[in-house]
Amino acid sequence: TTIRTIPTEPIEGQKPGTSGLRKKTPVFQGHHYLENFIQSIWNGIGGVEGKTLVLGGDGRHFNSQAAQVVLRMAAAGGAKKVIVGKRALLSTPAASNLIRKRGADGGIILSASHNPGGPNGDFGVKYNTANGGPAAEGVTGKIFDATKVISEFHITESHDVGLRMTDTVTLGDMEIEIVDPVGDYAALMAELFDFDAIRALFRSGFRMRFDAMHAVTGPYASRILEETLGASPGTVINAIPLPDFGEGHPDPNPTWAKTLWDEMMSDSGPDFGAASDGDGDRNMVVGRKCYVSPSDSLAVLAANATLVPGYRDGLKGVARSMPTSQAVDRVAEKLGIDCYETPTGWKFFGNLLDAGRATLCGEESFGTGSDHVREKDGLWAVLFWLNILAVKKCSVSELMEEHWATYGRNYYSRHDYEAVDSDAASGLMDHVRGQLADLPGKSFGPLTVTGADEFAYDDPVDGSRAEGQGLRVGFEGGGRLVLRLSGTGTEGATLRVYLEKVETDPAQFSLDPQDALADVIAAAESIAGIRERTGRDAPDVIT
Ligand code: VG1
Numbered sequence: 001t002t003i004r005t006i007p008t009e010p011i012e013g014q015k016p017g018t019s020g021l022r023k024k025t026p027v028f029q030g031h032h033y034l035e036n037f038i039q040s041i042w043n044g045i046g047g048v049e050g051k052t053l054v055l056g057g058d059g060r061h062f063n064s065q066a067a068q069v070v071l072r073m074a075a076a077g078g079a080k081k082v083i084v085g086k087r088a089l090l091s092t093p094a095a096s097n098l099i100r101k102r103g104a105d106g107g108i109i110l111s112a113s114h115n116p117g118g119p120n121g122d123f124g125v126k127y128n129t130a131n132g133g134p135a136a137e138g139v140t141g142k143i144f145d146a147t148k149v150i151s152e153f154h155i156t157e158s159h160d161v162g163l164r165m166t167d168t169v170t171l172g173d174m175e176i177e178i179v180d181p182v183g184d185y186a187a188l189m190a191e192l193f194d195f196d197a198i199r200a201l202f203r204s205g206f207r208m209r210f211d212a213m214h215a216v217t218g219p220y221a222s223r224i225l226e227e228t229l230g231a232s233p234g235t236v237i238n239a240i241p242l243p244d245f246g247e248g249h250p251d252p253n254p255t256w257a258k259t260l261w262d263e264m265m266s267d268s269g270p271d272f273g274a275a276s277d278g279d280g281d282r283n284m285v286v287g288r289k290c291y292v293s294p295s296d297s298l299a300v301l302a303a304n305a306t307l308v309p310g311y312r313d314g315l316k317g318v319a320r321s322m323p324t325s326q327a328v329d330r331v332a333e334k335l336g337i338d339c340y341e342t343p344t345g346w347k348f349f350g351n352l353l354d355a356g357r358a359t360l361c362g363e364e365s366f367g368t369g370s371d372h373v374r375e376k377d378g379l380w381a382v383l384f385w386l387n388i389l390a391v392k393k394c395s396v397s398e399l400m401e402e403h404w405a406t407y408g409r410n411y412y413s414r415h416d417y418e419a420v421d422s423d424a425a426s427g428l429m430d431h432v433r434g435q436l437a438d439l440p441g442k443s444f445g446p447l448t449v450t451g452a453d454e455f456a457y458d459d460p461v462d463g464s465r466a467e468g469q470g471l472r473v474g475f476e477g478g479g480r481l482v483l484r485l486s487g488t489g490t491e492g493a494t495l496r497v498y499l500e501k502v503e504t505d506p507a508q509f510s511l512d513p514q515d516a517l518a519d520v521i522a523a524a525e526s527i528a529g530i531r532e533r534t535g536r537d538a539p540d541v542i543t
């Protein structure tokens, strides 16, 4: 094999966002676009010579072709070995696990996660470091710097490497190990959870539906839930990963997982429903006629963790992203453990997990995880719930009622305005930012502002600081309004409005969150002027 050096020029806008670089698929397929970014990763991390990398993706359109480019460029860079999932598939948590288990130096994940795929959908590339987690800001900064000065890339000339069977092959001097994407991950789950108890639960007639949304978790969920744990055939729906996710939007929420949602909201629905996203790191959990908000899910897992073998000894601490509701804070308080508040994006949890300060982490965006890997993990959260239900022998709604009775209920909702004009969105943020100093003491209907600021985070482990991480307004009684712009979108700007209200009166625990939050929603409108500035009457997605 010959290594070729190809002259190139910097391409604008290759700046990794909340979770890697995401662009429209045709942009990624453009001249040298992928090659420039991969070479910039190699350059940003000091080269890949002698290193071992993990490689896999969520199977979306362009996944296979991109994997071949990464393999050829890893070989050209002198990498010692690449461990790649069969058919270039690996869920994000499975990739994280492989990096850790095999002591690899890092990994490349080909995914735009919950964004739609296909020829006109989105594609993405993410670099994870040796701890198995998304590269921290210091590293992504170096990669971005490298994209701005790149002048050439290196690639081997070769035929495509066959990835259809588990095998070990070579590309030039580089070894390629093609692995079963599910095996190691399934083994890890069996270590953490009481599989016998979950098997008994399914044997007792407990019915479940898992919507894999034609994304990467299909093979994982089929193997673990149906083949290993004995859930009845058909429990996993949309189980075959498709390059365009069956024209769906692989985002597990009430809007996009509509089929599952409708089934769960009917009287004769299954006992338990769940869904996962494109790359398998998100989860939605829903009981019969009982939706569990992701923020509540994190709180419930924390409160019941010692019922699960992998967490029997208790939690070292918990962490949540800033916009995530404070439900878990109440659990941490009761348990007497630390609760950290980090900026949005899993990369900010890495140091806390590595330092043993937090065991469980979560985000309001359907992300929950623990120190078993360094990514959020969809199927893990689902198994955690199953394990708790198997031990407590109660329904999801009974468990939620018990939880709220103990800790109170943090009503919570997120309103997303998608593909908003970028200038209008930044104008809105500037408008709110300009009011922050004057807001405390002001009232909006029955709500009085107690504090308002722009969130900045000082990492307690390495001292790094992340600024400009969202605007937050706190109200008397613990309610909050948070505004931020998405860092994963590929079209215009996406405005996220996060709404929270603390309720301690048990008579008020069963309201529709949109009704319970009406005052906070009205305050958001008065403060931010969302309708006028975005030109929208209502959010595109409510979760
Ligand atoms: C969104 C979520 C964030 C999550 C990120 C990646 O980011 O809000 O909580 O970590 O997606 O998730 P943003 O910047 O668009 O709000 V995934 O499953 O798409 O990797």
Ligand code: CO
Pocket: 092, 113, 114, 277, 278, 279, 280, 281, 282
């Ligand atoms: Co994801």
